[in-house]
Structure formats: C-alpha cells, structure tokens
Amino acid sequence: MLAGWMLASCAHAPAAEEAAPPPHASFTLESAALHETRRINVYLPPAQAPDRRYPVVYMLDGGVAEDFPHVANTIDAAIRADRMAPVILVGIENTQRRRDLTGPTSVAEDREIAPVVGGSAQFRAFIADELIPRIEAAYPASGRRGLIGESLAGLFVLETLSASPELFDTWIALDPSLWWNSGKLAADAPTWLAAHPHARGRLYVGWAEPETIGPNVGVLERALASAPASLAWRVVARPDLDHGTIYRALAPEVLPAMYPPE
Structure with missing residues (x-):
C-alpha cells in the first residue's frame, strides 16, 4: 500500500447552481469504434510554457452538463493556488453511459438498467485508438495519463486497469459499481493482477456506500495486497460521505495528491 503518497483520507447531473467551467476547448470526434460522434471537452492549465508538456487526466462523465465543470474548476483552482501540478483535463461526454461503462454480465437484473449494456471494450477501444492519439497530436501531452470516474465510471476505471494496465499510469475510482455482474471484476482481481506482473502506476479507490459498494471493494482490497510492487495503491473508506457527495x-x-506541485 501507499505510504506518505496520499492525504488522509449514480448522481451525475450537476447541482442546480453548478459554476460554469473555466475556459476550455470542445470538439467532436467521429468514432469508428462506436459508430457515432463523440463530444470532447479539454481544459488546459493556465500560463502554459511553450516548451513544456503536461500529464493528461481523462475523465468519464465529462460533459459540460455532467461532471466536467466541477472537476475542471477543482483542478484550475488547485493549480492556481500552487497545490497541484499543471495537467490537461479531457472530458468525455456521454451518449449511452450504461452501454459504454459496463462490461458483459450474466445477471438478468443488470441487463435491465438500459436498452444496451456491456459495451466497455468498444468504448475503451475508442479511448485508446482514437481519442488518446488525437489528444496527444493536438495538445502538449507528456505521455503520462490518468483516468478518473465515479460509480459505473469507477467500475470502468478498474476494468481498464484489469484489461489494459499499460493505457494509463494513474487510476482514480470513486464508489465504483463493483456489484456489476455479481462482483465478478473484484472476485477475479487475483487472476488479472497475476496476469500483469509488471503493471505499474498509482491506484486510488475511495468508497462510501457500505451495502452496495463496500463488500466488493473489500474483496478487491484483499487481492491488491498481492499486487506487484510497481502498482502503488490505496483504498479509502469514507462513511461520512454518500454516493451523491463522494465525487465533489x-x-x-485526491487530484492534488496524485499530481502534487513540482
């Protein structure tokens, strides 16, 4: 587990009076993997040096009407206060959220949450093969990449770690919906950790819901005890929070702790 690395330790619509995001760019990307157009929002740090390159944090639920404003404002304020190193934030706006953020499931009740579920592999292909190359060609990206998400997006963060650990070096999963498919992702953690003995990076899992989230996070945490030393990790229980408040x-x-000022 991490020592000295971290500080002490399905609501996706913004609050009624959510502050507007800081200045940012937006563009659309025609996706061959998803057969649809995706909208992307990009925040760049203030006072960029012309010869400097920055880590990129990719966020799920990244639309302007979703979580992008509060995360972008959090990062902007922390950078300006010299509490966080400058990063680029890339928000991926949803189209079919429950399709994109879930893997296959054998549980009938899971399949009832949306007309289409189980599309996480295709969504990950979009990120890996289409979005990341576009971002790294167009912006001063350093090659360091993080992924952050909450609830089903947190599930996707952990599934991405299990399936493609080389894609990111920083993973932040908040109240991840590990109940999906009867908790199979957490139950299979010893297998996928063993399959990637050279996985490296930093993982933070924060959770609040003791009944729906906690038990499967506990299963994951026990498996992480055997993770390779190159994968630094921390699991934090926050019973003072709930599923609707944990992200904000x-x-x-978490973000300034993951990207401390240089």
Missing part, C-alpha cells in the same frame, strides 16, 4: 468531496483531495 474527494476530487479536491
């Missing part, structure tokens, strides 16, 4: 409460702690 923890983002101002």
Whole structure:
C-alpha cells in the first residue's frame, strides 16, 4: 500500500447552481469504434510554457452538463493556488453511459438498467485508438495519463486497469459499481493482477456506500495486497460521505495528491 503518497483520507447531473467551467476547448470526434460522434471537452492549465508538456487526466462523465465543470474548476483552482501540478483535463461526454461503462454480465437484473449494456471494450477501444492519439497530436501531452470516474465510471476505471494496465499510469475510482455482474471484476482481481506482473502506476479507490459498494471493494482490497510492487495503491473508506457527495468531496483531495506541485 501507499505510504506518505496520499492525504488522509449514480448522481451525475450537476447541482442546480453548478459554476460554469473555466475556459476550455470542445470538439467532436467521429468514432469508428462506436459508430457515432463523440463530444470532447479539454481544459488546459493556465500560463502554459511553450516548451513544456503536461500529464493528461481523462475523465468519464465529462460533459459540460455532467461532471466536467466541477472537476475542471477543482483542478484550475488547485493549480492556481500552487497545490497541484499543471495537467490537461479531457472530458468525455456521454451518449449511452450504461452501454459504454459496463462490461458483459450474466445477471438478468443488470441487463435491465438500459436498452444496451456491456459495451466497455468498444468504448475503451475508442479511448485508446482514437481519442488518446488525437489528444496527444493536438495538445502538449507528456505521455503520462490518468483516468478518473465515479460509480459505473469507477467500475470502468478498474476494468481498464484489469484489461489494459499499460493505457494509463494513474487510476482514480470513486464508489465504483463493483456489484456489476455479481462482483465478478473484484472476485477475479487475483487472476488479472497475476496476469500483469509488471503493471505499474498509482491506484486510488475511495468508497462510501457500505451495502452496495463496500463488500466488493473489500474483496478487491484483499487481492491488491498481492499486487506487484510497481502498482502503488490505496483504498479509502469514507462513511461520512454518500454516493451523491463522494465525487465533489474527494476530487479536491485526491487530484492534488496524485499530481502534487513540482
């Protein structure tokens, strides 16, 4: 587990009076993997040096009417206060959220949450093969990449770690919906950790819901005890929070801790 690395330790619509995001760019990307157009929002750090390159944090639920404003404002304020190293934030706006963020499931009740589920592999292909190359060609990206998400997006973060650990070096999963498919992702963690003995990076899992989230996070945490030393990790229980408050409460702690000022 991490020592000295971290500070002490399905709501996706913004609050009624959500502050507008800081200045940012937006563009659309025609996806061959998803057969649809995706909208992307990009925040660049203030006072960029012309010869400097920056880590990129990719965020799920990244639309302007979703979580992008509060995460972008959190990052912007932390950078300006010299509490966080400058990063680029890339928000991926949803089209069919429950399709994109879930893997296959054998549980009938899971398949009832949306007309289409189980599309995470295709969504990951979009990120890996289409979005990341576009971002790294167009912006001053350093090659360091993080992925952040909450709830089903947190599930996708952990599934991406299990399937493609080389794609990112930083993973932040908040109240991840590990109940999906009867908790199979967490139950299979010893297998996928063993399959990637050279996985490296930093993982933070924060959770609040003791009944729906906690038990499977506990299964994952026990498996992480055997993770390779190159994968630094921390699991934090926050019973003082709930599923609707954890993202806004923890983002101002976790993001500066993951990207401390240089």
